[in-house]
Amino acid sequence: MTTLTHLQRLEAESIHIMREAVSEAERPVMLYSVGKDSSVMLHLAAKAFHPSPPPFPLLHVDTTWKFQDMYAFRDKVAADPRFELIVYQNPEAIERGINPFDHGSGVHTDIWKTEGLKQALDLYKFDLAVGGARRDEEKSRAKERIFSIRSAQHRWDPKRQRPELWRLYNARTSPGESVRTFPLSNWTELDVWQYIHLENIPMVPLYLAAPRPVVERDGMLIMVDDDRFPLAPGEVPEMRKVRFRTLGCYPLTGAVESQADTLLGVIQEMLLTTTSERQGRAIDHDSAGSMEKKKQEGYF
Amino acid sequence: MAHSDALIAEDIEAYLASHEHKTLLRFITCGSVDDGKSTLIGRLLYESKLVFEDHLAALERDSKAVGTQGGDLDFALLVDGLAAEREQGITIDVAYRFFSTEKRKFIVADTPGHEQYTRNMVTGASTADLAVILIDGRQGVLTQTRRHSFLVSLLGIRHVVLAINKLDLVGYSQDVFDSIDLDYRRFAAELGIKDIQTIPMSALKGDNVTESSTNMPWYTGPTLMEHLETIVVDEGATGPFRFPVQWVNRPDLDFRGFSGTVVGGAVRPGDRVRILPSGTESNVERIVTFDGDLDEAIENQSVTLTLTDEVDASRGDVIVAADDLPAVADQFEATVVWMSEDEMLPARRYLVKVGAQTVGATIDHPKHRIDVNTLEHQAAKTLGLNDIGVANLYLDRPIPFDAYSANRDMGGFVVIDRLTNATVGAGMLHFALRRADNVHWQAVEVDRAARAGTLGQAPTVVWFTGLSGAGKSTVANLVERKLFALGRSTYLLDGDNLRHGINRDLGFTTADRVENVRRTAEVAALMADAGLIVLVSLISPYRAERRMARDLVGDDAFVEVYVDTPLEVAEARDRKGLYAKARRGELPNFTGIDAPYEEPEEPEVHVRTVDMSAEESADRIVERVLGIDR
Ligand SMILES: Nc1nc2c(ncn2[C@@H]2O[C@H](COP(=O)(O)OP(=O)(O)O)[C@@H](O)[C@H]2O)c(=O)[nH]1
Numbered sequence: 018m019t020t021l022t023h024l025q026r027l028e029a030e031s032i033h034i035m036r037e038a039v040s041e042a043e044r045p046v047m048l049y050s051v052g053k054d055s056s057v058m059l060h061l062a063a064k065a066f067h068p069s070p071p072p073f074p075l076l077h078v079d080t081t082w083k084f085q086d087m088y089a090f091r092d093k094v095a096a097d098p099r100f101e102l103i104v105y106q107n108p109e110a111i112e113r114g115i116n117p118f119d120h121g122s123g124v125h126t127d128i129w130k131t132e133g134l135k136q137a138l139d140l141y142k143f144d145l146a147v148g149g150a151r152r153d154e155e156k157s158r159a160k161e162r163i164f165s166i167r168s169a170q171h172r173w174d175p176k177r178q179r180p181e182l183w184r185l186y187n188a189r190t191s192p193g194e195s196v197r198t199f200p201l202s203n204w205t206e207l208d209v210w211q212y213i214h215l216e217n218i219p220m221v222p223l224y225l226a227a228p229r230p231v232v233e234r235d236g237m238l239i240m241v242d243d244d245r246f247p248l249a250p251g252e253v254p255e256m257r258k259v260r261f262r263t264l265g266c267y268p269l270t271g272a273v274e275s276q277a278d279t280l281l282g283v284i285q286e287m288l289l290t291t292t293s294e295r296q297g298r299a300i301d302h303d304s305a306g307s308m309e310k311k312k313q314e315g316y317f
Numbered sequence: 318m319a320h321s322d323a324l325i326a327e328d329i330e331a332y333l334a335s336h337e338h339k340t341l342l343r344f345i346t347c348g349s350v351d352d353g354k355s356t357l358i359g360r361l362l363y364e365s366k367l368v369f370e371d372h373l374a375a376l377e378r379d380s381k382a383v384g385t386q387g388g389d390l391d392f393a394l395l396v397d398g399l400a401a402e403r404e405q406g407i408t409i410d411v412a413y414r415f416f417s418t419e420k421r422k423f424i425v426a427d428t429p430g431h432e433q434y435t436r437n438m439v440t441g442a443s444t445a446d447l448a449v450i451l452i453d454g455r456q457g458v459l460t461q462t463r464r465h466s467f468l469v470s471l472l473g474i475r476h477v478v479l480a481i482n483k484l485d486l487v488g489y490s491q492d493v494f495d496s497i498d499l500d501y502r503r504f505a506a507e508l509g510i511k512d513i514q515t516i517p518m519s520a521l522k523g524d525n526v527t528e529s530s531t532n533m534p535w536y537t538g539p540t541l542m543e544h545l546e547t548i549v550v551d552e553g554a555t556g557p558f559r560f561p562v563q564w565v566n567r568p569d570l571d572f573r574g575f576s577g578t579v580v581g582g583a584v585r586p587g588d589r590v591r592i593l594p595s596g597t598e599s600n601v602e603r604i605v606t607f608d609g610d611l612d613e614a615i616e617n618q619s620v621t622l623t624l625t626d627e628v629d630a631s632r633g634d635v636i637v638a639a640d641d642l643p644a645v646a647d648q649f650e651a652t653v654v655w656m657s658e659d660e661m662l663p664a665r666r667y668l669v670k671v672g673a674q675t676v677g678a679t680i681d682h683p684k685h686r687i688d689v690n691t692l693e694h695q696a697a698k699t700l701g702l703n704d705i706g707v708a709n710l711y712l713d714r715p716i717p718f719d720a721y722s723a724n725r726d727m728g729g730f731v732v733i734d735r736l737t738n739a740t741v742g743a744g745m746l747h748f749a750l751r752r753a754d755n756v757h758w759q760a761v762e763v764d765r766a767a768r769a770g771t772l773g774q775a776p777t778v779v780w781f782t783g784l785s786g787a788g789k790s791t792v793a794n795l796v797e798r799k800l801f802a803l804g805r806s807t808y809l810l811d812g813d814n815l816r817h818g819i820n821r822d823l824g825f826t827t828a829d830r831v832e833n834v835r836r837t838a839e840v841a842a843l844m845a846d847a848g849l850i851v852l853v854s855l856i857s858p859y860r861a862e863r864r865m866a867r868d869l870v871g872d873d874a875f876v877e878v879y880v881d882t883p884l885e886v887a888e889a890r891d892r893k894g895l896y897a898k899a900r901r902g903e904l905p906n907f908t909g910i911d912a913p914y915e916e917p918e919e920p921e922v923h924v925r926t927v928d929m930s931a932e933e934s935a936d937r938i939v940e941r942v943l944g945i946d947r
Contacts, residue, residue, distance in 0.1 A: 023422035
């Protein structure tokens with residue numbers, strides 16, 4: 018008798034989780050962040066419900082500060098007839114012109130992302146949001162549930178999280194409450210890359226090394242992706258061959274110097290590398306346990 | 318060492334090809350505080366190169382600041398968790414950690430050892446195929462070791478690694494190892510744990526974790542990592558085919574598939590299958606996936622099945638091998654693990670989720686509680702947080718199931734509180750208390766009991782009789798609201814309203830009154846047959862017609878409520894001004910004025926409205942109605 022490989026097991030588990038999510042929720046949505054984990058989720062969603070299209074829309078909570086390549090890629094996904102994409106931008110953030118340069122990464126992320134997500138979920142009355150977070154991303158996530166309950170204020174209360182046994186997920190909510198579902202909980206970064214390779218999943222080219230204009234800020238290489246970037250007097254961006262290990266708002270996302278311009282090259286570098294994926298995210302460096310604080314406030 | 322750097326550098330493609338064929342092992346680690354569990358897991362992560370440089374830098378920093386190793390790397394710090402816990406210096410939940418080697422990917426459920434232990438360990442163990450039980454070599458088999466082993470056996474984990482740790486502190490003594498090993502095996506035999514691998518270890522120094530110890534040449538068995546990499550654990554996949562339907566896949570009228578995960582055995586196109594609980598049989602036509610149709614689907618695979626016949630199945634049904642059926646039942650004996658601070662209430666209505674279905678349920682008084690430390694059976698009236706007991710479980714409708722010991726997914730359940738929606742318990746089905754339908758289950762007659770079963774209630778007709786203006790509608794409305802709030806499905810038939818529709822052609826002559834009652838009784842009986850609790854508010858002045866209604870519905874399901882208001886009182890209230898009109902002769906044949914009202918002789922509930930508020934009356938009636946509800 019054959020046995021399933023670890024990727025087949027992970028894939029089957031994610032599919033099972035997605036099917037539970039749509040069966041138990043009234044108005045499910047999938048959060049789509051354009052990154053590689055989102056690409057994998059989209060691929061899994063197509064598999065989970067085939068030959069039906071995924072029975073939920075995709076929601077992109079936009080900040081207007083993503084990389085140009087991400088917007089181009091997102092628009093391609095939106096053109097796929099199988100998917101329905103909703104783009105939401107917090108009107109208050111638009112009005113106040115919130116940006117990472119004048120307001121700092123904390124305020125920027127809080128208003129565009131955290132608040133934006135809450136507003137969008139409330140506006141469309143989604144009671145369950147499927148997200149791409151993984152337990153291996155950060156220490157505090159190791160204990161996150163696959164179905165995680167949020168209060169009417171979208172807050173995460175460690176005491177109210179439910180024990181998850183076997184394949185049984187309790188997605189029931191009281192009025193106002195909502196659920197976050199993480200089908201990739203048990204995947205690692207390496208699993209995600211291996212799966213992308215094996216399944217030939219399209220992804221944003223920023224993951225591959227290419228010459229890009231960058232400047233150095235606080236020890237991070239930041240790409241100058243448009244002319245909103247405030248250069249110091251006389252500062253000229255330098256062309257360097259870089260790639261990104263994670264994608265977010267371009268002024269907050271550090272690049273790594275790399276020669277890996279193919280998927281295989283990236284995986285190779287990843288396996289031989291010695292720093293973790295989240296290091297490139299400015300948001301995690303603020304303070305110890307910062308991700309956890311963010312989560313309690315309603316950041317995904 | 319875990320990932321061979323040379324191959325990665327030289328031929329990444331070959332490396333990936335070999336890694337795409339790795340298998341998965343899920344295990345749980347159990348140990349008491351300070352046995353060295355965090356140190357062991359930290360070392361496994363470290364040795365399999367899953368600790369990145371930035372984490373390592375943090376580890377070095379933390380080791381100096383708060384470590385217990387005098388500035389040496391303290392691996393335990395790699396696996397601590399939430400900030401609040403870090404401050405308290407304890408961990409309070411199940412954490413999942415990942416590492417992989419050349420051969421396998423591992424998911425480790427890490428549960429800490431203190432009061433919340435039972436709940437967390439049961440949760441972590443539910444998805445594990447193997448348990449690593451740690452023992453401090455200086456202490457030997459302790460109460461905690463017994464507790465861990467009991468929970469491991471309770472959750473049906475078949476493979477145990479007994480890691481006898483800290484042997485560096487006892488001079489790597491073979492005698493210490495041998496006596497603990499013997500001690501443990503004697504005890505584990507009682508629990509029925511068969512596969513035990515004992516490994517002498519120092520998690521701190523690294524002996525026998527990933528590398529064979531040179532300090533213990535007397536041990537010739539595998540290191541922990543070797544054992545984890547090679548053990549075969551999927552013997553469960555050989556059972557009969559089981560497939561809970563999660564989602565009905567209907568993109569268009571031409572395709573009707575049933576999506577789910579195979580939780581037992583395997584299936585191939587052409588296989589004869591039965592859909593439970595309906596009992597309909599068919600053959601598997603295709604096994605549909607995004608990547609094309611399959612020749613076979615095995616345990617743990619998520620697929621979509623199509624059948625050769627146009628048969629009905631919905632979420633919660635289970636498709637099974639037609640020649641190897643699970644039982645179908647609604648009453649069970651089960652082990653229940655309570656996970657909530659609010660104690661279990663026998664007779665409270667909970668929800669139970671088994672497979673893809675959620676069913677109303679009540680749990681009886683426990684037959685006994687099990688002391689997890691001594692394994693003794695104790696008398697208990699209820700179960701509190703972290704208690705484990707054996708009790709009968711009554712479901713609102715029959716479900717297909719296998720004993721938990723035969724199939725975890727077909728016999729494991731969680732208990733959900735209806736009000737808070739929290740998961741308050743979990744359990745394992747042992748056997749059905751009534752197994753009448755076990756072998757020859759055929760498509761059920763969809764009858765009153767079956768329909769009422771899906772609604773989770775006893776169908777009843779509550780017949781409110783009394784003078785005009787006595788308060789029938791007021792009380793009936795209140796009763797309906799209360800029943801509705803309790804989750805019952807109801808319908809209120811009001812005499813006045815019926816006279817606008819189905820009884821529009823009837824007047825108030827005796828014959829018309831009789832026909833009025835007859836039609837209303839027929840409608841009520843049909844609705845009760847559909848499973849509803851029907852409230853009828855109708856003057857129905859004659860005993861004979863009320864008798865007729867009772868016979869039509871069935872004595873068991875008929876509750877006659879006499880809303881007793883003296884004529885003077887009703888007439889004094891006269892809200893609709895009808896009595897005044899009748900007195901003026903404008904309404905001939907008005908009950909109580911110029912037509913008789915025959916008082917019920919033995920009503921099930923007698924409500925005297927002059928002595929009782931409408932609220933109180935409604936409460937009494939609800940009690941009565943639910944009293945005949947199971
Ligand atoms: N000498 C020795 N000490 C150990 C060993 N394993 C763990 N320890 C120490 O025992 C203490 C408790 O270990 P820890 O991993 O935090 O235990 P946990 O509570 O089970 O997670 C720490 O000081 C460890 O360094 C071992 O094999 N030998």
